[in-house]
Every structure is written in structure tokens, then in C-alpha cells.
Amino acid sequence: MTELARSELDEAALIDPEAADPGLKHFPLARTCPFSPPPEYREFEQDRAQLVGIPSGERAWALARHEDVRAMLNDSRFSSDRFNPGFPMLFNDGGRGRxxxxxxxxxxxxxxxxxxxxxxVVGEFTVKRMKALQPRIQEIVDTQLDAMLAGDRPADLVTALSLPVPSLVIxxxxxxxxxxxxxxxxHSSNFxxxxxxxxxxxxxxxxxRDYxxxxxAAKEATPTDDLLGRQIEKLRAEGTYDHDELVGLAFLLLIAGHETTANMISLGTVALLENPxxxxxxxxxxGKTLDAVEELLRYFTIAEFATSRVATExxxxxxxxxxxxQGVLGLSHAANFDPETFAEPDRLDFTRGARHHVAFGYGVHQCLGQNLARLExxxxxxxxxxxxxxxxxxxxFEQLPFKHESSIFGLHCLPVAW
Structure with a gap:
């Protein structure tokens, strides 16, 4: 197909869904193997940008190559505003608007x-502050393992360790x-x-939100020595405090702070056990564990669609x-398996040095809590x-219940013994 013909087809598909290529992919696509991106992503190695269907019935562009995803995420002409009508939401809002x-x-x-x-808020997540948190995180991990070792076998690692550790920390x-x-x-699981x-x-x-x-509101009356309390005092002193904005920040950090790390603990444990x-x-x-963490983050890319955007021009x-x-899906899982960037991407390799992955995003919106996640x-x-x-x-392994239905990939439970 010529570039002109392809362009005309793409434009028609955006206007009229019936004009779309009959081979149009509809997102989100399912992982058929927990250790690999959806198999359809292989086609993106030849076709760098494709129009795809999304649950709203609209069309969006999907980018899959590492260099393209990073370029898009670093371009201020692509917006993160999820309330922009063109933003590619991967669930149907029932026509209720945004x-x-x-x-x-x-x-x-x-x-x-x-x-x-x-x-x-970035000062709450510096390397220095994370170093100060290390003894407490170690104490939490040891306490949870003490309880697991003293309990019944088999144990569910999700409820015994994966969820409690990041939940307690955040x-x-x-x-x-x-x-x-x-x-x-x-409530975060339902969300x-x-x-x-x-x-x-x-x-x-x-x-x-109400919770x-x-x-x-309670911290406004009596500010406490924690992130929310410190934000109240700091922003009041600057004259910029807004109750609803802090509630929004708390909502984001509470969900992101436990869901992502909890699922990475479970998935990482499975990958380690399956790759002795x-x-x-x-x-x-x-000393190699940090390299292992980077490779596991690349390998699973559990919050793939956090890198979606909408073009503002x-x-x-x-x-x-x-x-x-027009909406854009930055397929970070595909980008992290781009063979031009990661040789033999299907192979788990702790020696590859994978810190340039985009599991934490890229550009100004790169994950605020990445230092904390790595440490945990x-x-x-x-x-x-x-x-x-x-x-x-x-x-x-075939009986493990993976979270194919969730916006953050993971495991519902992980039965383990020893």
C-alpha cells in the first residue's frame, strides 16, 4: 500500500469506523503469555504507527517502537489530560462524559x-529520603515474612507479602x-x-474521594508529620493550598503507591522461580538485585497505558x-520489547542493563515514585x-490467576510453599 493510500484509509477510519481496515486491532489486547506482550505487537515492528479501535468506539494511533514512544512522551504537543475529549480511554464511560x-x-x-x-511534592521521593526509609521498609518486610513463615502452608504471597508491604509503606x-x-x-481494584x-x-x-x-480535612485541623500534613503546611505558607487538589494527589499516590509495586512483587517472584x-x-x-529489578520492570511493563496521550496540534x-x-497509545510494553533496543527481548536477562526501559514512562511525567518502587x-x-x-x-504455573482484566497487570493470588 502506498503512503498516500494508507493515509487516506487512516483518515477515513477516524471519521467513519466502517471505513477501517478489516484487520483493525481493538485495544486493549490480551497477553496470551504472562511473560510476553500480546502477540499482535509483533506486527508493529514493521508498521511503526497504526490506527486501532478503543472501547469508546473511537480510533486512536498506537506507537510501539522504543524511539517513537520516547519521542512522543518527550513532546509537549502531546497532552496527558484525561478529560480532553480526544484522550484514548481504555474503558467505556457509557456516554456520561469525562x-x-x-x-x-x-x-x-x-x-x-x-x-x-x-x-x-518531588522532595518526598528523593534518593536521600528513600535511603532514610530503608530501615523501616526492611522492618516491614521482615515482619510480614515472620508471619508468613509462622502461618499455614501453602501461603498466598499476595496477601502475605506483596500487598501488605507497599500498602504499609505508602x-x-x-x-x-x-x-x-x-x-x-x-476500591482501587474496582477503579x-x-x-x-x-x-x-x-x-x-x-x-x-469522600474517604x-x-x-x-482532619489533617487541615491538625497537620501531621507525613506527606499530606507537610503539603498542607507548605502550600498554606505559599498561599496556594487547595483542599480538592490535595485530595486528588492523595488519590493518585495511594492507588499508584500500592497497586503497582504489589503486582511487581508477585510477578517478579514468579519470574525468578521460573528462571532459576x-x-x-x-x-x-x-549487588545485582537492582539490575534484576530494572529487567523485571522492562519484562512485565505492568502499567502500559499510563503512557497514553492526546495530540494538541x-x-x-x-x-x-x-x-x-487524536488519541495516541504509547505502547510501552511493545517499546520495552523492541528488538532494536533490547536484543532478544523475550529473554529475561539481568545482565542486559535495562535502565532505559519506559516502564516508568519518560519525560516530564516519568513516575514520581520510581525511587521508592525500586527500593521496595x-x-x-x-x-x-x-x-x-x-x-x-x-x-x-498454568493455574496462576493473572489479572488480564486490570489496567495494572498482576496476579490475584500466588500460592507458594517451601
């Missing part, structure tokens, strides 16, 4: 507002009572479930012109396999 139930915060903001908001950091963890874990109804998603969002609004040669590398030399990229108002994962994997060197799966 009125936010939570005030936009960080992930939805564009420069210069985004930069101002990020600078206000609760303490934010100043959220961990006693309420079942409430926010349940992230692409199969949930519109009513279920809205209910989860509203109840989480966090009450928590923030790689596990042996970090058992013999814990016409942009030439990946051999096509993306028009203002390193401590968990080192401690888990040091204290339980005979850890093994308690069910066949």
Missing part, C-alpha cells in the same frame, strides 16, 4: 501547571491509617478493573501525521530468597 470525580492531579496535568505541582508515607487497607485496596461497570467505577471513585477528603539461573545470580550477589511522528485531537522491590527480593531459599510455586 466530568472528573477527583480534581485533576499530576498525571492529568500539562506544563506549566504540571511542573509547579510536581515540584511541590500509608505511613501519606499518613493514611493502614487499618483501612481493605477499604482502599478493594482499575476494565470489566467493571460505569456505576461500579464511579462508586469506587466517589467513595475513595480521602475526610482524612485531609537468573535467581541464582542475585542469590550469589545481592498536528504532529509528524513515526512516519504519520497525528492530527490535533530490591529489599523484598533480597530478603524473600535469603530467608526462604527453598520457596516454590504451590500450584502449576
Amino acid at each position: 466530568t472528573p470525580k477527583i480534581k485533576p492531579s499530576l498525571i492529568n496535568l500539562d506544563p506549566p501547571v504540571h511542573g509547579q505541582a510536581r515540584r511541590s 500509608c505511613e508515607q501519606l499518613g493514611v491509617p493502614y487499618a483501612d487497607h481493605e477499604f482502599f485496596q478493594t 482499575l478493573d476494565r470489566q467493571a461497570t460505569v456505576d461500579q467505577r464511579e462508586a469506587a471513585t466517589v467513595e475513595m 480521602l477528603s475526610g482524612l485531609v 539461573d537468573q535467581l541464582e545470580l542475585i542469590k550469589q550477589d545481592p 498536528d504532529v509528524d511522528i513515526a512516519g504519520v501525521t497525528i492530527r490535533a485531537g 522491590l530490591r529489599i523484598v527480593f533480597d530478603t524473600l530468597f535469603r530467608r526462604i531459599p527453598t520457596l516454590r510455586l504451590a500450584v502449576p
Whole structure:
């Protein structure tokens, strides 16, 4: 097909869905193997940009090559505003529009507002502050493993370790009572479930908002020595404090702070058990664990569609012109398996040096909590396999229940024995 013919077909598809190529892919696509991107992504190695269908019935562009995804994420002409009508949402809102139930915060903001908001809180996630947190994270991991070792076998690693560790850490950091963890874990799961109804998603969002609004209000009356309390005092002193904005930030950090790391702990454990040669590398030399963490982040890319955007003006990229108002899916999982960037991408290789992956995004919206996630994962994997060197799966790998329906890939449960 000539470039002109392809361009005409692409433009027609955006206007009239019936004009689309009968081979049009409809997103999100399922992983047929937990250790690989959807097989359809292989086609993107030849066709750098494709029009795809999304649940709203609209069309969006999908970019899959590492260089194209990074270029898009580093281009200010692509917006992160999820309330822009052209933003490619991967769930159907039932035609109810995009009125936010939570005030936009960080992930939805564009420069210069985004930069101002990020600078206000970035000091909470510096390498220096993470180093100060290390002893407490180690204590949490050891306490959870003590309880698991004293309990029944087999154990569910998700409920015994994967969820409690990051949940406790982010609760303490934010100043959220961990006693309420079942409430926010349940509601965040419903919020992230692409199969949930519109009513279920809205209910989860509203109840989480109301819970966090009450928590923030209590801290306004008596500021506490935690992230939320410090933000209240800092922003009040600057004259920029906004209750709803802090609720939005708390919503984002609470969900992102436990869901992503929890799923990476579970998936990383499975990958280590299924690749004993790689596990042996970090058992013999814990200094290699950070390299292992980077490779595991690349390998799973669990929050792939956090790199979706909408064009605010016409942009030439990946051999096509993306028009203002068109949505773009930056397929970070495909980018992290781009053979031109990562040789033999299907192979788990802790020696490859994979720090240039885009599992944490790229550009101004690169994950705020990435230093914390790396620290938690390193401590968990080192401690888990040091204290339980005979850890093994308690069910066949094929029986593991993976979260194919969630916006953040992971495991519902992980039965293990030793």
C-alpha cells in the first residue's frame, strides 16, 4: 500500500469506523503469555504507527517502537489530560462524559501547571529520603515474612507479602491509617478493573474521594508529620493550598503507591522461580538485585497505558501525521520489547542493563515514585530468597490467576510453599 493510500484509509477510519481496515486491532489486547506482550505487537515492528479501535468506539494511533514512544512522551504537543475529549480511554464511560470525580492531579496535568505541582511534592521521593526509609521498609518486610513463615502452608504471597508491604509503606508515607487497607485496596481494584461497570467505577471513585477528603480535612485541623500534613503546611505558607487538589494527589499516590509495586512483587517472584539461573545470580550477589529489578520492570511493563496521550496540534511522528485531537497509545510494553533496543527481548536477562526501559514512562511525567518502587522491590527480593531459599510455586504455573482484566497487570493470588 502506498503512503498516500494508507493515509487516506487512516483518515477515513477516524471519521467513519466502517471505513477501517478489516484487520483493525481493538485495544486493549490480551497477553496470551504472562511473560510476553500480546502477540499482535509483533506486527508493529514493521508498521511503526497504526490506527486501532478503543472501547469508546473511537480510533486512536498506537506507537510501539522504543524511539517513537520516547519521542512522543518527550513532546509537549502531546497532552496527558484525561478529560480532553480526544484522550484514548481504555474503558467505556457509557456516554456520561469525562466530568472528573477527583480534581485533576499530576498525571492529568500539562506544563506549566504540571511542573509547579510536581515540584511541590518531588522532595518526598528523593534518593536521600528513600535511603532514610530503608530501615523501616526492611522492618516491614521482615515482619510480614515472620508471619508468613509462622502461618499455614501453602501461603498466598499476595496477601502475605506483596500487598501488605507497599500498602504499609505508602500509608505511613501519606499518613493514611493502614487499618483501612481493605477499604482502599478493594476500591482501587474496582477503579482499575476494565470489566467493571460505569456505576461500579464511579462508586469506587466517589467513595475513595469522600474517604480521602475526610482524612485531609482532619489533617487541615491538625497537620501531621507525613506527606499530606507537610503539603498542607507548605502550600498554606505559599498561599496556594487547595483542599480538592490535595485530595486528588492523595488519590493518585495511594492507588499508584500500592497497586503497582504489589503486582511487581508477585510477578517478579514468579519470574525468578521460573528462571532459576537468573535467581541464582542475585542469590550469589545481592549487588545485582537492582539490575534484576530494572529487567523485571522492562519484562512485565505492568502499567502500559499510563503512557497514553492526546495530540494538541498536528504532529509528524513515526512516519504519520497525528492530527490535533487524536488519541495516541504509547505502547510501552511493545517499546520495552523492541528488538532494536533490547536484543532478544523475550529473554529475561539481568545482565542486559535495562535502565532505559519506559516502564516508568519518560519525560516530564516519568513516575514520581520510581525511587521508592525500586527500593521496595530490591529489599523484598533480597530478603524473600535469603530467608526462604527453598520457596516454590504451590500450584502449576498454568493455574496462576493473572489479572488480564486490570489496567495494572498482576496476579490475584500466588500460592507458594517451601
